[in-house]
Amino acid sequence: MDIRELKKLENKRKMNKGYMWALFCALLWGIWYIPGTIIWAVPPFPEMYDVITASHGATSALLVSAVLITAINALTVIIALLVWNGVLGKFGEMKRTLKEFHPCSKWFFLASIFGGPIAILGSFIAIGFIGAGFAAVAALLYPVIGSVLAYYWYGEKISKRAALGIFVIIAGGLTIFVGGAISEIAAGDIAWIGYVGGLMAALGWGIEGAIAGKGLDIAEPDVGLTLRFLGENLIWWVILVPAVALAGYPIFEYAIAAFNPMSILIMSFAGITFGFCYVTWYKSFPLIGVGRGQGIGNLYGLCAVIFMYLFLAQVPAWTVLVGGALCVLGSFVMISEETGEMESLRGE
Secondary structure, three states, X not given: OXXXXXXXXXXXHHHHHHHHHHHHHHHHHHHHHHHHHHHHHOOOHHHHHHHHHHHHOHHHHHHHXXXXXXXXXXXXXXXXXXXXXXXXXXXXXXHHHHHOHHHHXXXXXXXXXXXXXXXXXXXXXXXXXXXXXXXXXXXXXXXXXXXXXXXXXXXXXXXXXXXXXXXXHHHHHHHHHXXXXXXXXXXXOOOHHHHHHHHHXXXXXXXXXXXXXXXXXXXXXXXXXXXXXXXXXXXXXXHXXXXXXXXXXXXXHHHHHOOOHHHHHHHHHHHHHHXXXXXXXXXXXXXXHHHHHHXXXXXHHHHHHHHHHHHXXXXXXXXXXXXXXXXXXXXXXXXXXXXXXXXOOEOO
């Protein structure tokens, strides 16, 4: 067996491993929408909604609730990831990577800005204003953004088949958003803010994937991911949550009240599923590229709709189902090249 054949076998092994990680990401990401939906009905969040609605209106109540839930989600994820890295014995590597700010860790802190206060907050806003089914499917546009940015930033290849998949995903995204958003805005319903949240999720996760792909060129995925959530927690608990409190909302009072057994149980489930969803997502990027990793991870929308129906009996509107089906089809088109066509993920 010559060197060329060995290289092809190694490339195939690497690609298969990347596909496995991305599929696990889709499964765990889909499961995350179950606790992400249930938490809205768990004390103290219903009381928080009623109190803020009485003083500031329903829109403010939903937005502040989304902020607090997202901040707590980030806290539970970082705990899960610290345990994970401790078991793997990677604290030393984490310290070394953190010190290398300019060439490495700056990318993960930048990713935390787009992944947390934009993408994850947007997803919780979409859940609160419209529903988990829509929130899950709305972000399915994110591989388009991630693939295009990865192409322009560091030359990651976009084949003709991948470009066709991107076109199909865009068609699905238009189907999801246009009809529903126009009707909500025309009716003056506050639910239109949920569509903004869906767009935030798609934009944030797409940009985060491209940024993280840059950092993962030289960093270990488990460590890089933990630094990314460390950055997100600093943003929430040092900057944004205090800013909301200074604006006159009782967010710290309800943050303390959220540490009750039921809320802790639900958010721990969310932290574990979302934390390890991110672990598998980040592990797939160096192996199969940002575009493919995001394309396969996009199957989370299908998983989420199935889980929401099985466990919570929720069925999205037909436009969401049709648009989601198109997005999933586009993802399959993106990832369906032969492995030999992708021997090099980056341009020469």
